Amino acid sequence: MFRWRKKLSVGLTIGLSLVLSLVLIPTLTAQEIEPVTILMPAPFADSTRDLVKDFNQKYEKSIHLDVIRGPLETEAISDLAISSLLLGDTPFDALLMDITWLPKYARAGWLEALDNGFDESDINDLTNGAQLGNNYQGVLYRWPLVADIGLLFWRTDLMEKPPSTPDELVAVSRNLQNNKKVPWGYVWQGRQYEGLSCVYLEMIDGFGGNWFNPDRGTFGLDQKPGVNAAQWLTDLIQEGISPEAVTNYAESETLQSFKSGDSAFMRNWPYAWAELQKEDSRVRGKVGISTMVAAPGASPASTVGSWGFSLLKGSKHKEAVIEAFKFLTSKESQLKMFEEYGYTPTLKSIYEDPIMLEKYPYIIELYKALKVGRMRPETPVYAQLSDVLQRNLSESLTQELTAKISMKNATSTSEQIMLAAGGLMK
Amino acid sequence: MTVVYLLIPAFLLLASVFGLPLLRYAWLSFHADSVLTGLQPIANDGANWLRLMHDQRYWQDLIQTLRFAFASVGFELLLGLAIALLLHQPMRKRGLIRSAALIPWALPTTVMALGWRWIFNTPYGPIDQFTSLSGISLNILGNPSFAWIALVYADVWKTTPFVALILLAGLQSIPNDLYEACTLEGASSFTCFRKITLPLLKPYLGLAMTFRLAQAFGVFDLVQVMTGGGPASSTESLALYAYWNALRFLDFGYSATIMIASFVLLSTIVAFGWWLMILLNQRGSMAVTE
Numbered sequence: 001m002f003r004w005r006k007k008l009s010v011g012l013t014i015g016l017s018l019v020l021s022l023v024l025i026p027t028l029t030a031q032e033i034e035p036v037t038i039l040m041p042a043p044f045a046d047s048t049r050d051l052v053k054d055f056n057q058k059y060e061k062s063i064h065l066d067v068i069r070g071p072l073e074t075e076a077i078s079d080l081a082i083s084s085l086l087l088g089d090t091p092f093d094a095l096l097m098d099i100t101w102l103p104k105y106a107r108a109g110w111l112e113a114l115d116n117g118f119d120e121s122d123i124n125d126l127t128n129g130a131q132l133g134n135n136y137q138g139v140l141y142r143w144p145l146v147a148d149i150g151l152l153f154w155r156t157d158l159m160e161k162p163p164s165t166p167d168e169l170v171a172v173s174r175n176l177q178n179n180k181k182v183p184w185g186y187v188w189q190g191r192q193y194e195g196l197s198c199v200y201l202e203m204i205d206g207f208g209g210n211w212f213n214p215d216r217g218t219f220g221l222d223q224k225p226g227v228n229a230a231q232w233l234t235d236l237i238q239e240g241i242s243p244e245a246v247t248n249y250a251e252s253e254t255l256q257s258f259k260s261g262d263s264a265f266m267r268n269w270p271y272a273w274a275e276l277q278k279e280d281s282r283v284r285g286k287v288g289i290s291t292m293v294a295a296p297g298a299s300p301a302s303t304v305g306s307w308g309f310s311l312l313k314g315s316k317h318k319e320a321v322i323e324a325f326k327f328l329t330s331k332e333s334q335l336k337m338f339e340e341y342g343y344t345p346t347l348k349s350i351y352e353d354p355i356m357l358e359k360y361p362y363i364i365e366l367y368k369a370l371k372v373g374r375m376r377p378e379t380p381v382y383a384q385l386s387d388v389l390q391r392n393l394s395e396s397l398t399q400e401l402t403a404k405i406s407m408k409n410a411t412s413t414s415e416q417i418m419l420a421a422g423g424l425m426k
Numbered sequence: 427m428t429v430v431y432l433l434i435p436a437f438l439l440l441a442s443v444f445g446l447p448l449l450r451y452a453w454l455s456f457h458a459d460s461v462l463t464g465l466q467p468i469a470n471d472g473a474n475w476l477r478l479m480h481d482q483r484y485w486q487d488l489i490q491t492l493r494f495a496f497a498s499v500g501f502e503l504l505l506g507l508a509i510a511l512l513l514h515q516p517m518r519k520r521g522l523i524r525s526a527a528l529i530p531w532a533l534p535t536t537v538m539a540l541g542w543r544w545i546f547n548t549p550y551g552p553i554d555q556f557t558s559l560s561g562i563s564l565n566i567l568g569n570p571s572f573a574w575i576a577l578v579y580a581d582v583w584k585t586t587p588f589v590a591l592i593l594l595a596g597l598q599s600i601p602n603d604l605y606e607a608c609t610l611e612g613a614s615s616f617t618c619f620r621k622i623t624l625p626l627l628k629p630y631l632g633l634a635m636t637f638r639l640a641q642a643f644g645v646f647d648l649v650q651v652m653t654g655g656g657p658a659s660s661t662e663s664l665a666l667y668a669y670w671n672a673l674r675f676l677d678f679g680y681s682a683t684i685m686i687a688s689f690v691l692l693s694t695i696v697a698f699g700w701w702l703m704i705l706l707n708q709r710g711s712m713a714v715t716e
Contacts (some may be wrong), residue, residue: 075674079673079674082452082673082676083673086465086506104461104676107461107462107465108430108461108465108676109464109465190568190652190655191653191656191657192653192655192656192658192659193654193656214596225713230516242547243565243567244548244565244569245547245548245549245554245563245564245567246568246570247563247568247569247656247657248547248548248565248567248568248653248656249568249658250574253438253547253550256550257550260550262549288710380461380462380676381461381675381677382463383670383674383675384675384677387670387674387675390656391659394656394657394658394659395570395658395659398568398569398570398657398658400570421462
């Protein structure tokens with residue numbers, strides 16, 4: 001009897017406290033602090049930590065920003081985001097997105113337009129490169145946090161000025177190799193992955209063509225510039241300008257080769273600059289950057305690869321989220337991200353600031369590259385198109401097929417993909 | 427009769443964990459469900475299956491996956507048997523040595539795959555550093571004819587301990603008096619191995635083979651990290667292709683088709699392996715009674 005009572009009293013206590021907490025917690029926190037959660041890849045979550053702290057101090061009474069530190073790799077973060085978006089109820093309000101995901105995400109209906117948050121003059125403040133890749137079908141869905149652009153790194157101790165044409169690059173490399181200055185001329189991302197598409201885009205545009213013409217819906221891969229680009233890259237390996245192993249090189253392997261002083265040129269992103277100035281770099285202080293080489297008569301081209309914020313549909317704190325976007329992408333934040341972590345700024349005013357130019361003379365080259373920034377095809381089926389290009393180009397690079405045939409195959413498969421996509425879109 | 431009723435909870439659990447997803451995928455494989463359909467399933471009269479029939483990439487990946495699976499499982503069984511025999515010998519600190527042999531198996535695949543990617547790296551990996559002493563640079567991971575061998579090598583390194591463990595358990599189940607009788611009859615140790623160890627180990631060999639074939643057929647993380655399926659798609663596996671379709675292309679209909687087709691094929695292979703095992707098992711017990 002006694003025991004039974006004890007059980008009852010324990011049960012009642014637990015039950016009561018549960019009911020009380022359900023009633024009390026919401027009323028106690030009713031000061032309307034809006035929680036905002038953003039999913040970011042690990043490196044960005046780390047580098048924005050101080051900014052987030054500042055934001056939470058400034059908006060102490062109204063918004064609390066929380067960053068979810070996602071995986072390190074670009075594609076792993078996409079997998080995580082997509083898995084939760086597919087379930088319909090995401091635990092985050094916003095997502096830091098890579099430039100190539102936007103059409104796919106927008107088309108899937110996962111994104112909320114940002115047109116109310118940012119206007120024409122905000123967009124005009126951005127550099128050309130940072131203006132690209134934020135819209136889908138004319139609607140703004142993404143606001144850039146950092147710009148990113150493909151660059152040619154060269155050795156200032158081996159030459160006076162960087163080459164400007166593909167032939168020149170080969171000639172300089174061959175000369176340096178013959179004089180035993182460097183084992184290799186040029187290293188780039190030749191592994192069958194997204195980086196290879198970026199390398200190729202710069203070359204096909206540099207030879208005066210284009211990968212995809214959005215107005216006509218046609219592919220230029222099997223046209224002369226497309227084949228020339230594939231042939232040039234294949235020849236680099238054949239003629240020993242690039243190591244044969246470049247066919248499995250991603251950014252890290254390329255950086256390793258250039259950093260140890262084994263090559264005269266490297267294609268990479270701006271993050272490499274800071275890496276090359278570190279203690280363990282053998283080329284510290286001997287590195288210059290430039291835009292990618294282009295054939296005579298064609299304009300040089302740089303692949304744009306920026307990261308930006310997107311607001312997810314279903315977020316209950318839209319205005320607070322946009323407030324957070326504005327804070328994290330403000331000029332002050334951009335300067336902090338650049339000076340502390342070397343992230344490429346998105347705002348024109350930073351590149352045109354004389355004090356900045358004096359302090360960091362190399363940013364003029366970043367600015368130049370951003371002006372000739374090019375987009376990879378902007379379509380929801382981009383991942384398929386890029387995959388087809390990578391497969392076929394890899395076949396050319398490894399001598400399984402000739403450049404001409406591989407690019408012909410790439411074109412016909414790409415056309416089929418677009419046809420299937422068009423058929424379903426109607 | 428009550429025994430059957432007691433099995434119901436377990437059966438329901440299995441059905442909900444394995445059965446339902448399979449049925450859902452089988453259903454999805456007859457629908458277009460991609461980013462272009464707004465992620466809504468639309469019946470498409472078996473168009474996915476027609477596409478699969480003509481999809482050269484699927485068949486190429488199938489051959490590559492089978493090549494990988496049989497090569498790696500074959501080596502693992504041979505090496506695993508050798509290691510198991512070694513670990514079965516009485517020696518000092520046997521417990522310590524046995525646990526040490528398991529270390530590769532305990533490592534997460536992604537971690538060890540990243541390690542192997544750098545070991546095979548040309549020119550900074552130790553393998554290339556070694557071969558280049560004699561002036562040869564193999565460029566294994568960058569060559570479409572050899573890259574898959576590097577994958578087999580890494581897989582064998584990682585999963586041989588697992589095979590060895592199963593076989594070691596098998597060796598321990600063989601009663602010692604059989605060997606005593608064998609030596610008493612004056613048979614050589616090789617004859618004892620051939621007449622006693624091997625026949626009695628057959629069910630364990632079959633078990634290890636079935637487990638490993640099923641795993642190797644679904645290889646994903648190793649390939650994803652070491653080569654990403656390249657160069658020239660020479661190492662792409664079926665699991666990788668299905669993953670690309672689902673999460674990169676957001677084409678769930680076709681991804682489901684690839685998975686169901688692979689599931690049917692894999693089940694056939696495993697069923698065949700199982701049948702082979704039973705067959706060998708019968709023969710094995712006969713050999714002992716002879």
